[in-house]
Amino acid sequence: MYQQQQQIMFSDLGLQPIVLQAVQKYLTTNEDLIRPTEIQALSIPTLLSPQHRHVLCAAETGSGKTLAYLLPVIQQLMVDEQKHGIKRRLDHPRALILVPTRELVSQVVKTCKQLSHTVKFRSLGVERVQRSKVIPQLASGPVDILVTTPTAMQLLLKQQMVSLADTRYMVMDEADSLFDAGWGEDCRQLIDTIQTIHHDRPRKEKMMIVSATLPRSVHTTLDKLFPHLVKITTPSLHRALPNLKQSFIDLQRFQGNRQLALLEVLKKNIKDEKTLVFCNTKKAVELVHQWLETKNVQALPLYKDAPIDRDEALTRFADKTSGDNVMISTDIASRGIDTTFVDHVILYDFPTSVVDYLHRVGRTARAGTVGKASSLIGRKDRMMADRIRRSIREGTVMT
Known part of the structure; x- marks a missing residue:
C-alpha cells in the first residue's frame, strides 16, 4: 500500500x-x-x-x-x-x-x-x-x-x-x-x-x-x-535489510579459532572506516580487546563498567578523525545508539536468538545507507545461521 x-x-x-x-x-x-x-x-x-x-x-x-x-x-x-x-x-x-x-x-x-x-x-x-x-x-x-x-x-x-x-x-x-x-x-x-x-x-x-x-x-x-x-x-519487519550485505564465515577454515578468523576479516576489510564487533559477554569483549592490542589493532571496549566511560567511548568511535575505528561491544551497542556511520558489523560471537541477530546487524545499513555484516559461525551456531541465510535468500520473515 x-x-x-x-x-x-x-x-x-x-x-x-x-x-x-x-x-x-x-x-x-x-x-x-x-x-x-x-x-x-x-x-x-x-x-x-x-x-x-x-x-x-x-x-x-x-x-x-x-x-x-x-x-x-x-x-x-x-x-x-x-x-x-x-x-x-x-x-x-x-x-x-x-x-x-x-x-x-x-x-x-x-x-x-x-x-x-x-x-x-x-x-x-x-x-x-x-x-x-x-x-x-x-x-x-x-x-x-x-x-x-x-x-x-x-x-x-x-x-x-x-x-x-x-x-x-x-x-x-x-x-x-x-x-x-x-x-x-x-x-x-x-x-x-x-x-x-x-x-x-x-x-x-x-x-x-x-x-x-x-x-x-x-x-x-x-x-x-x-x-x-x-x-x-512494516512489511520489512524481521526481514533482511535491503542495503545490507551479509556474509557467514565458517570457523572450520580456522580450526575453530575465532580470534584468527576475526583478524582475517578485519584485514580483508581494512578500508572500512568504522567497524563494530559484537561479543556475547563482557569477558569476551575484554579478551578480544586484549588480544587485538597484541596484534597492534587499536579498539575501544564497550560494556557495563568498562574502563573507558561509555559516553566518551561512543563519542570517540563516532568521530571520523579520532583514529578509533574499531569498537568491541556487548549487546549494549545493539539497541538505540546512533550508528549511521558504521560501515561493518562483525559478530565475533553468534547471538543466541534471531531477535539479537537482527538488532546487531541493524547497527549498519541504516536510514538508506549501505553496510555489511560478517558472522563467525562455529559448530553450535550452524543451525540458526542456516535458518537466517535461508530467510535472506528467500526474502522471508526471520522467525
Missing part, C-alpha cells in the same frame, strides 16, 4: 505547520524533498487520531521510529495547551518516554531538543537519579517530555521527585528489550499508574509501543495489557 503512495509528504500526515517546520529544520533539506519513511507515513496519522488510544509501531532498525512517535506527541502536547487549556506544572511531565539504556535516553533527548528550537516545549532526560542534579533541572521549569529508563522512573516516583498526575502520553521505545530484559514489571506498574489516574477523566491516556523486533513473548504480553491495541508493522 505504501509503495503505491511514494509521493506522500509530511504535510499529508495531519501535522500542523509549526511541526512541519520543525521536521524540515531537523532533516535539514528542502521542503519539497522531505519524504516520511514507511513507518512514519503509516504511524503518524494513527497516533494523531483520538480514536486510537493504544498503538504498536513495529519497524526494522534505522527506519525513523523516533520521529514517528515524537512528532505526534509534540503536536498533541501543543493542542492540549491551545485547545484544552492544559496548564504546565513543575515536576509534572505530560509525556513519558521509557527506553532501556542510558545511551538511548541521551539520543532521544537530543532529537527532542533539536525539534524544540521550533516547537517550544521542554524535554528532560534522566539517565541516573542524582538528587543534586535532577532537582535543579526539575525546578528550572515545567517538563513537557521526560525521557528515562524504567528503573530511574521508579526511583523518581519513590523519592517523590516527579508526579505522573499530568502524564497523558506514554511511549515504550525498544519495547522488546523493556518487556524481555527484566523491566516488564516496572513497565506494567507505570502503565497501571497512568491508566488509574485517567480512569475517571473524559480524556484518556494514550500508550505508544515501539519496537524493531516483536518476539512472540512480547506479542502475548501486549495483547494482555492492551486488548484493543492497534498494530502497525
